[in-house]
Amino acid sequence: MADGKRWGMVIDQSRCVGCWTCAVACKEINNQPLGFWWNRVLTAPPAPEANAPASDNIDVPAGEFPNLSLAYQPTACQHCQDAPCVKVCPVGATFRRDDGVVLIDYERCIGCRYCIAACPYGVRVFNWGDAKHADEFPVGYAKDYRSDGRLVFTPERPRGVVEKCTMCAELLDAGQEPFCVKQCPAGARVFGDLNDPASEVSKLVNEEGAQRVLDELGTKPDVFYQPAGRRDLTDGSAQSGSGS
Amino acid sequence: MGMTAAAHARHPKAALRRLEAWSALLGLLVALGLGTWIYQLTQGLRVTGMRDVVSWGAYIVTFAFFVGLSAGGLIVASAAEVFGVQSLKPLSKLGVLTALASITCAGLMIIPDLGRPDRILNLVAYPHWQSPLIWDVGIIATYFLFAAVDLTVLHRRDTSPTGLAKTVRVLAYIGLPTAVLLHSITAWIFGLQIARTWWNTALMAPLFVTSAILSGTALVAVAAIAAQRFAHVRVPEQTWRVVSNLLVVSLFVDLFLVACDYITILWGNVPRERAALNLILPGGSWQTVFWLEWIVGGVAPLVLLMTPRLRASRALVALAALLAMVGVYAYRIELVVGGLVRPIIQLPPGIAKGSYQSDKSSFVYTGGYHPTWVEIAIVVGMFALLAAFITVGYRRLKVLSRPTESHPVPGITVESPIPEPRKVLT
Numbered sequence: 001m002a003d004g005k006r007w008g009m010v011i012d013q014s015r016c017v018g019c020w021t022c023a024v025a026c027k028e029i030n031n032q033p034l035g036f037w038w039n040r041v042l043t044a045p046p047a048p049e050a051n052a053p054a055s056d057n058i059d060v061p062a063g064e065f066p067n068l069s070l071a072y073q074p075t076a077c078q079h080c081q082d083a084p085c086v087k088v089c090p091v092g093a094t095f096r097r098d099d100g101v102v103l104i105d106y107e108r109c110i111g112c113r114y115c116i117a118a119c120p121y122g123v124r125v126f127n128w129g130d131a132k133h134a135d136e137f138p139v140g141y142a143k144d145y146r147s148d149g150r151l152v153f154t155p156e157r158p159r160g161v162v163e164k165c166t167m168c169a170e171l172l173d174a175g176q177e178p179f180c181v182k183q184c185p186a187g188a189r190v191f192g193d194l195n196d197p198a199s200e201v202s203k204l205v206n207e208e209g210a211q212r213v214l215d216e217l218g219t220k221p222d223v224f225y226q227p228a229g230r231r232d233l234t235d236g237s238a239q240s241g242s243g244s
Numbered sequence: 245m246g247m248t249a250a251a252h253a254r255h256p257k258a259a260l261r262r263l264e265a266w267s268a269l270l271g272l273l274v275a276l277g278l279g280t281w282i283y284q285l286t287q288g289l290r291v292t293g294m295r296d297v298v299s300w301g302a303y304i305v306t307f308a309f310f311v312g313l314s315a316g317g318l319i320v321a322s323a324a325e326v327f328g329v330q331s332l333k334p335l336s337k338l339g340v341l342t343a344l345a346s347i348t349c350a351g352l353m354i355i356p357d358l359g360r361p362d363r364i365l366n367l368v369a370y371p372h373w374q375s376p377l378i379w380d381v382g383i384i385a386t387y388f389l390f391a392a393v394d395l396t397v398l399h400r401r402d403t404s405p406t407g408l409a410k411t412v413r414v415l416a417y418i419g420l421p422t423a424v425l426l427h428s429i430t431a432w433i434f435g436l437q438i439a440r441t442w443w444n445t446a447l448m449a450p451l452f453v454t455s456a457i458l459s460g461t462a463l464v465a466v467a468a469i470a471a472q473r474f475a476h477v478r479v480p481e482q483t484w485r486v487v488s489n490l491l492v493v494s495l496f497v498d499l500f501l502v503a504c505d506y507i508t509i510l511w512g513n514v515p516r517e518r519a520a521l522n523l524i525l526p527g528g529s530w531q532t533v534f535w536l537e538w539i540v541g542g543v544a545p546l547v548l549l550m551t552p553r554l555r556a557s558r559a560l561v562a563l564a565a566l567l568a569m570v571g572v573y574a575y576r577i578e579l580v581v582g583g584l585v586r587p588i589i590q591l592p593p594g595i596a597k598g599s600y601q602s603d604k605s606s607f608v609y610t611g612g613y614h615p616t617w618v619e620i621a622i623v624v625g626m627f628a629l630l631a632a633f634i635t636v637g638y639r640r641l642k643v644l645s646r647p648t649e650s651h652p653v654p655g656i657t658v659e660s661p662i663p664e665p666r667k668v669l670t
Contacts, residue, residue, distance in 0.1 A: 042590050053516070054590040075589070084439060090377035091366040110366050111289075111359020114377055116299040117584060120439035122591045126299060126359065129290030159288045160359025214589070217438050 006100040008194035010204040013228040015188035018072040022180035029140035029179040031155040033131035038165045039076035046071040046229035050211040071228035077123045077165035078221030085115035100222045101167045103152040109161040120214050124164045131157040145170040270632040277625010281356050284618050291618045297591055298584045298613035303357035305576045306623050310350035311430045316460010317343030318423045325416030331482040337398045339464050344391035345633035349626055351384055356622050376433045383426045399641050427452040442520035442583040451501045458494035459572040462565035469562040488549045499542050519586035524578050533574040541571015581613050
C-alpha cells in the first residue's frame with residue numbers, strides 16, 4: 001500500500017461500447033462462481049449527468065424510432081469514501097483501506113447481509129450456497145490474497161459470506177492496474193491516484209468534470225463517470241441518432 | 245364461555261388431555277423447525293427464497309415481528325405502574341412473560357438468517373459500534389435480561405409475603421424507556437438506510453413503537469383469553485375494556501402513521517419513492533399485504549373492537565387481537581420486502597437472471613421473493629417455540645394472579661365474580 005495514495009477510476013461512457021469485456025474479465029480474474037457479477041454493464045439513457053439510475057432494460061435504446069440513443073453504465077463497487085456498507089457492518093468485516101479500496105474480510109463476515117441492503121449501487125453478491133464454476137479448476141488470480149493479514153480474496157468461495165469488487169487489490173499492491181482497466185478494448189477506463197493532482201484521473205475529475213453516480217446521497221465514491229450525454233456527440237454527422 | 249369453564253371443572257382429565265395435545269403439537273412443530281434448520285445448515289441459504297435483490301425475507305420479517313410482540317407485554321406491565329392504570333395490573337406478569345418469550349424468540353430468529361451462524365460470536369468479539377445492528381444486539385440483550393429480572397421479581401412478589409411493590413415500580417420506570425428504545429433501534433436498522441427510500445423515513449421509529457404496542461397488547465390479550473378459557477381463571481371486565489381500548493388506539497395511530505407515509509410519497513410522486521409503494525397499493529404485485537394490513541388487520545379488528553355488542557364477546561376480542569397481529573405481520577412484510585424489491589439502481593444483469601414481462605419489450609430485471617418451505621417450516625417452528633415458552637411459563641409461574649388473593653389490586657371490580665377461581669391443572 002503506497003503511502004498517501006487514493007485509488008480512483010474514471011469511466012468514459014461516451015467511449016463504452018457495452019461489450020461486457022470488463023464484466024467478463026472481472027469474472028475471470030476473480031474466479032467468480034456462476035451467476036455472479038461483481039461488475040456489470042447497465043444500459044443508461046445518455047444524459048448530461050451521471051446521476052440517473054440506469055434504465056430498467058438491458059441493451060434497449062431510449063427514445064422513439066428512428067430517434068434512438070443508447071449508452072452504457074458499467075457498474076461495480078464505487079469504493080465510497082463514506083461507504084454505507086462499511087458503516088452498517090456489525091463486525092467490521094467490510095472495511096476501507098487507507099488507499100480508498102473497500103474490501104471484505106472473508107473470514108470475519110457473519111453473512112447477515114445488512115451491507116447488501118445498505119449499498120445504493122447494488123454491487124454486492126452473496127454466496128447463497130456452494131459456489132459453482134464452469135471450470136473444475138480456479139482461473140484468474142487463483143490464490144488467496146491477504147491485506148494486513150485479512151483474507152480479502154480467495155478463489156474457493158466460502159458459503160454464506162458476501163463479496164464484491166476488490167478493485168483487484170492484489171494487482172494494485174503489486175503495482176498493476178485493475179484487470180477491467182487493462183482489458184477494456186475501448187479505452188473507456190482510466191485508473192490512477194486521486195491524491196496526485198497531476199494524474200490523469202485527477203485531471204478528469206477536476207478539469208473535465210467527471211461525476212459520481214447518485215452523488216446526492218453523499219457516499220463520495222472514488223469511481224467517477226463521464227456521461228455519454230455531456231456533449232452532443234452526434235454533432236456534425238447526419239442522422240446518427242442511434243448513438244455510438 | 246361459562247359452559248366451557250364449567251365443563252372444565254367437571255372434566256379436569258379432558259383439560260389435561262387437551263394440554264397434552266397442545267404441548268405435543270408445539271413440540272412437533274418446534275422439532276420440524278429445528279430439523280429444517282439443520283437441513284438448511286447443510287445446504288446454505290440457497291434453499292431459501294432470498295437472493296441478491298431481496299436479500300432479507302421471512303426470517304427478518306419474523307424477527308421484526310417478534311421484537312414488536314415483546315414490547316407490548318412490558319409496556320402493558322409498566323403502564324400499569326408508571327401511569328397508574330390499575331386495571332392493567334392483573335396482566336402485568338403475563339405481559340412480562342410474553343415479553344421475555346418474544347424477545348428470546350426474536351434473538352433466536354436471527355440465527356437461521358445468518359450465512360455463517362458459526363461466527364455469531366464475532367458480534368461480541370469484533371463489534372463495530374457505528375452499525376445499528378450492533379446497537380440492536382445490545383438493546384435486545386439488555387431487554388432480555390431486564391424482562392428476566394422483572395419476571396423474577398413479579399413472581400417473588402406474588403409468592404413471598406414480603407412486599408416488593410417498590411422494586412416492581414422502579415423496574416416499571418426502567419422498563420418503559422427500555423422498550424421504547426428497543427423498538428426505535430430495531431426501526432433504525434431500516435430507517436437509517438439511504439439506499440432504500442422506502443425505509444428511509446423518520447416515521448420508522450414511531451411506527452415501530454406503535455405497532456409494537458399494538459401487536460404486543462394483542463398477544464397479551466390472546467394469551468389471557470386462552471388462559472381464561474382453558475385454565476379457568478378470570479380476568480376482570482374492566483381490564484378487558486382497557487385492553488381493547490389500547491388495541492383500538494394503537495391500531496388507529498399505527499394506520500395513521502402508515503397513511504402519512506403513503507400520502508407523502510403519493511403527493512411527492514418521486515419515481516424512486518413511488519417504486520415500492522406501487523407494488524403494495526391495490527393493483528400492485530404485492531397488494532395482498534395491503535389488504536391484509538388495511539382490511540383484515542385494520543378495518544375488521546376496529547369494527548369488532550368498537551361495536552359494543554361484538555366487543556362483549558371474548559372470542560371476538562381474541563379474534564380482533566389475532567387479526568391485528570396479522571395486520572402488523574403484513575406491515576413487516578411490506579416494509580422489509582418492499583424496501584428491497586425495487587432498488588434505486590438496476591441490478592445485475594437482465595438477461596441472465598431476469599424475467600420476461602409481457603408489457604415490456606425486453607427482458608428486465610426485477611427482484612422477486614417467495615418464501616420456500618424451508619423458511620416457512622423454520623418460521624412456524626419459531627412461532628411454536630414462542631407459544632411453548634408462554635405455555636410453560638404460564639403454568640410454572642401461575643401468571644394470572646387473582647386480584648382477590650393476598651395481594652389485592654385496588655380499584656378492580658370483578659363484575660361477575662366466581663366464588664373461588666380454581667386453577668384446574670395444578
